[in-house]
Amino acid sequence: MDAELEANIQQALPSALKMALYAAKKQHLELLKYTIEGVDSLCNNAAFLKDLEDREHIQQLDETAKDFALLETQLTRYKTQLEKLEPLVESGRLDQPRIDKLLKDAMAKPRINATKHDFYKKFCDRAGVRCPQKLSFNSLERDVEMEVIIARSHHASGQQRSQAAAAMDEDEDDDEEYVVE
Incomplete structure (x- = not known):
């Protein structure tokens, strides 16, 4: 049934x-x-x-x-x-x-x-x-993401410059170590 x-x-x-x-x-x-x-x-x-x-x-x-x-x-x-x-x-x-x-x-x-x-x-x-x-939430979110990307790229390029400067300083230091008088 x-x-x-x-x-x-x-x-x-x-x-x-x-x-x-x-x-x-x-x-x-x-x-x-x-x-x-x-x-x-x-x-x-x-x-x-x-x-x-x-x-x-x-x-x-x-x-x-x-x-x-x-x-x-x-x-x-x-x-x-x-x-x-x-x-x-x-x-x-x-x-x-x-x-x-x-x-x-x-x-x-x-x-x-x-x-x-x-x-x-x-x-x-x-x-x-x-x-x-x-502003719509999506455009605001996109704008914030772009700001973060830009800030990171500026920070990264700043780090690269400081690393390059530090490397140049090390090269100069290395040159000074090998100078024969």
Whole structure:
């Protein structure tokens, strides 16, 4: 009886997973639609507050615009994970560890630079706020690495010069030792 039940579950599982995947894709599109509508509403409010010169509320909307940028990034990641999941569901090679990993990856909060996101740029434009240009973490990390490389090369070339000078001094000392009077 248990073997028959297990066989029925295994037979029904691929179609059930396909239905769940379809529902997740539909959910993604709905969330994206509501996110875009939210950004549009936020931008309209920002334009209204700009006309009233209400900087305090514009600052609060600024934080909300950054949150919308983060949300859209998370939705994009979610869609990517769904796309990775689809061939596994189609082939029937989906197992629990893969599902857990995909869920963990999709739920992780991404680090983003909101100032480079289209939603935030649109908000800044409508609010009449100058969009700040922050350094991204990657470019900052790259700059630090370059500084370290340059410092090491200067240090190494300084050491080479001092070693060369020391070698020349030794040569001079050697010359003095072999001078016959």
